[in-house]
Amino acid sequence: MRAAQALPPRGRLREAALRQSYAFALVLLVAAAAANYALQPNFFNPAVLGGNLMTYLPLLLLAAGQTVVVIGGGIDLSLGAILSLSNVIIVSALGESPGAAQILLAVGAGLLAGALAGAVNGACVAYLRFQPIVTTFATSFVFSGLALYVMPSPGGSVPQGLLSAYGADPLGLPLVFWAAVLVLLAWGLLRSTRYGVYLYATGGDQLSAFVSGVPVSPVRLASYCIAGLMAALAGLAMALSTSTGDPLIGEPLTLSSIVAVVIGGTRLSGGQGGVFGTILGVVVLGLFQSIVSFMGVPSWWQTLINGLIVVVALAGPGLLGLLHRGRRP
Amino acid sequence: MPGEVSLSARHLAKRYGGVVALADGNLEVSSGEVVALMGANGSGKSTLGKIITGAVVPDSGTLLLDGEEVRFSSPHAARRAGIAAVYQELSLIPDMTVAENVWLAHEPLSRGLVKRRERRERTARLLELFRGVVGPSLGPDALVSRLSPGERQIVEILKALSAEPRLMILDEATASLDGEQVARLFELVGGWKAQGRAVVFVSHRMEEIFRIADRAVVLRSGRTVGEAETSRTTEQELISLMIEGGVTKRHIEHPPGPAGGRKILLRAEDLRAPGVRGVSLELARGEILGLGGLQGQGQPELLRALFGALPRSGRLLLGGREVRLSHPRQAMREGMAFVPGDRGREGLLRVRSILENLMLPSWRRYGRLLDLKRARRDAERIAGELRIVMGSLDDPVDTLSGGNAQKVVLGKWLLRAPQILLLDDPTKGVDVGAKGELYAMLGDLRKEGVAILLYSSDDEELLGLCDRVLVMREGRVRRELKSPELTRSALVKASVGTEDGG
Amino acid sequence: MKRPRVDPVLIALLLAAGLFALGSLLQPGFGSYDQAMNILRLAAFLGIVAAGQTLVIISGGEGIDLSVGAVVTLGAILVFRLGTGEAGGALLALAIALGVGLLIGAANGLGITLLKIPPLVMTLGMAGVVQGLILVVTRGELRGETPDLLAGLVSGSLAFGIPGVVLVWAALGLLMWLLLWRTPYGRQLFAVGANRTTARLSGVRVPAVVVATYALSGMLAALGGAILLGYTRQVFLNLGDPYTLPSVAAVVVGGTLLAGGVGSYAGTMAGALVLTLLTSLLTALDLPESARQIVYGLTLLALLSLYGRQRALRE
């Protein structure tokens, strides 16, 4: 530690950069963007880029919520199901040609459902002390069952006005950019509150946090509620982008959200990381998929190559660590 | 100036399943008073403390604060009532900074947002209290995970202090502190006393109790069995209260010289490892070699490096043959054994049975298809030899008290009949009774020709047990002491470096 | 801390009996001998697939293996493709499948120990890679045949109408018991799950044990695939997918702690039985799919409440 004190300014900068959990995600982002550009220069055409970024929005919202839960020391396998549930509730409540009040009501109902679903998870984990992975696996059945009950098969519609709002690009930047900025602002605010400190403390060491006076159970409960709410927002984004309700739409996103969180540098065991990294992780995952398309490999190889890229990305920090260790005397 | 305070705990009881942690805990403490809470391992001191701070719910009994009955639903509630504690198992979050930890759950706020700048400043002010006895790296922004145990202990104390408590409980808060740090803490405690705060002080170090406490309350098997003013009692009296059946020897007599000719079993030359900066030493058959010095001077790291648990450079010779140990397993094959310093985290498998803990290093000696009968016989034999007090070998090791748990850690190595035994502060948090037994055991092993390298944070122990003591400072051996130079004052001088030998 | 411990295996078995009784009350045919054997057979698949999962979860360190589904599929495909000809060919194919499963599992283990990738995402990524490999190698054309040996073993019954696969399962149970309780590996596995530092300082080569555990998990998943093939007699690209998360659930319902260091395969066997009974009961009941999912989820939650709970912060 004394050595750290004596580091020259540049060394300290590097040290600071390395300590940022998202440093590696940033490197991946640059690399993936460069690869995309090399393979398909067209990719950075603003319209194209904007369109592509828009597709990341639901996962971005979902993974941001997942990050909060993970930092708090949990994990949520039901977020995809909550997304579906909110999605079908919003679309069903919109009805045929809703007025402004009804739109608000529908969106409100969807978000409330998401937060409530999160509260159920949180209550089971924080107060009944069930293990998070299996608990949320179990509740994911409950939520997707409810989604199926609300809307047995895809349908409904979203009014054109809302759809065009979703496609709008205020100040020439796509909505997803503003959404990311908003999410980051909200996250920054959350981190600056006492709750933010509590969240990291709880994820870092529950017992220590508890004896230090952190209300651990309410903190965990709230983290699941926030995730549920974010999943509901993702469900709304999904409704706006697909213009319909679908009871199965969220399921494939759950595990991707966890991968995005990890690639973004958040530690799965809790207490470390952040939403900024996760947003990078989401974009990186999306860019990976594009790389595979632009490489023009035969379709049979696409899944394998995509899988390998993801594994290599996950292995990156560990590989660097190995090399680093190898260099030390 | 904190207001007057008086706390009275009456007939507190707490059981965990079948274990009675506290049967009848009584304690009175009021403003301007330092009360020592004493008792053997497992006598319920920590439990009593935790009930007072709301970390544990009592099964029965009452707690009166300023004459009124209170019931704290959480440590948070207790802190609001002016009670704060330094817990025996530290309560810091490793990946947060010192400032974040100190102010956890009572951060300075403005409009709902944490005032980070103020938090830093206030932390820096608190750190001033320990200026001179901690390294310069201990600042508000340092990550707790990078601190030494002593520094963490200090952060923990500051954390309790930051709440400006009227009543402060220090549960073995000095366990990881060095002499200077203890002295500084005691200065502070004196100040608090003068300010009218009340302090409950838990320690196994008798000398500290006589230095700081006004009164001592003694627990035995979960019951308050007596109390005395420290100015009117003696160590022996307190010990006889703590231990049923009366007096135990605090130290073994200085053991007789090594049997037979001097045969070097272990020789290290210019050993370097993280925290160790070039150590050379020789350890002979039938010798107890002590490692002394202030805490955090590389002693545990040296032991680990010798045991192959830390990467190292330099030469290591066992019985004259150079070896390269890159994993503890290899050291074990060479007849080495290592009792780590943190029993719970490094010495035991807490959720597994006593049998499994004892057998862990030796399973492979029981065949490909384990001969469980033989394993059980061997485990029973060693448990008997060490007089481990337990229900059955199949109980989780968690059911044992500290001293008995430590015997399990030692026992698992004795089963392998090691030739070289490395011990990292083996009596830390072990009560006097068990300490005595451990000392006797080390004496026996020495007689059998085992070479023992012992690090202890307790100078008396080094003086009482060792043939020679190597005093370490900043990762190097600064001085070698053997009788007649091996005295208390020489040890202290060498530790703080007023007299430099290296 | 001597708590009167309720044996999770016993609870799970009682639950299974309870569910079976409930089933026969609600649905007349449910209590039949045939149905009992049928459920045992179905439970055997889940149980065999969950064997490796049990080891992985006991090994701690957030251990979980989400690649089992993909490896099950791959195992079945390999046996299907290579296991032509008579019994000798089938055994060779089986050996190759197990070997490939072992390698995949070892790769998981190396990623987790050497590269420090969290098990959940490492094995998830591996599932993607394995699925990709399957596509590259087969190009979607699944040719081959099911060795008679396997089909006979799984579907044939040896005595009292007990399906052969149930006996295979029982034998595996015995082997797992021996592995966990009577071998140095087993004891070291528990030690590694309970406390890695202690284990290392007691001479256990922790990374080796972890890699071996994931390798075993991969091998057992491949075995599960081969046995499942005996049941379906045809491979499909997503044959194993439905087993991944239920295998985790079976382990947990069987009382093994997700935190590691505590657990048993007997518990997993009972857990597999409980989950299979639950699914069967819900299939037999005349409910819309939405209600089935809700009831399944709620029941799983109720099961978790029995002993899937973590320690309280404040006792």
Next chain:
Amino acid sequence: GGGGSQQGSEGGAPYTIGVSNGFISSEWRTQMIQDLERVNKEYMEEGLTEELVIESADVDVQGQIQQMRNLINQGVDAIIVNPNSVTGLNQVIKEASDAGIVVISVDQEIPAEGAINVVIDQAEWARRSAEWLVEQLGGEGDVVVINGIAGHPANEARYDAVKEVFSRNPGIEVIAEANANWDQATGQQKMSNILASETGIDGVWTQDGMARGVLQAIVASDPERFPVVVGEARLGYMRLWHELRQQDEDFSSYGVINPPGVGASGLRVAVEMLRGKELKEGVLSGEANNTIYVPIPGVVNDQNFDEWYARVKDKEGEYVLDGIISREKAQSYFKQ
């Protein structure tokens, strides 16, 4: 090929055609891709098309949108898409058609503006086998239904048609119903559960992709009398059917072909459109009036079983009986 050559005549050739497939873990989908590649080769040899640009991965709706965007960026002239969502791709399809790209949705009918659906009529597909089942049972009997994924549009369309057929025959009672997610192993498990707890099953209606498992379960239960089983037109199922026919003359089954070649049919339509042809009046129908229903290639029944079986029995593994419209058929949809 340069993008946006829809209006161009043959001069725009060779055309680049993109394929977007969002689900890979099924035999049906892999065969769809193979059919596409095979048919495209035909056109390539004539210099009409380039190598296909195929995007095939397990993705969610957003991932498929990205797939399509990538195809647009690569300047393809047409996109064949098997959509993961009925309306989710509306926006990106609009983008594509604004860029002059021909979009053909295969397998799944979607209402998107700018897309032409080339599909079989799922309701009709299901109705045929349901009607056969009712007829076999003489309008009376206890029936078990094994469906695909609850909430999936194709599943709902099919089952709605079946329910409608059953409702016209009050003697038919559905005594058990399960969702086996178009997964053979799950189908086998669900069916064996039902068999163990239900007695007196007269008939089974199931969708494709699970029927072999369902039949296997029935065989394993060793029934005194086989129920009448609606099966699937897939080689795996037919092998079992073949065995059963040899053992038991009365065994009766039925499989309606659900052709993976519908993707290649879509390709044929796309090529004609790229060549500048215009669709005839009245060819399009369906809810959004943008659908070409290609004929269901056929049915395997007890009468023609041997003929079909002889034709396909040397194919590999889980071959799905197929059908691709001929070039002439495709041209017949267009004005000359």
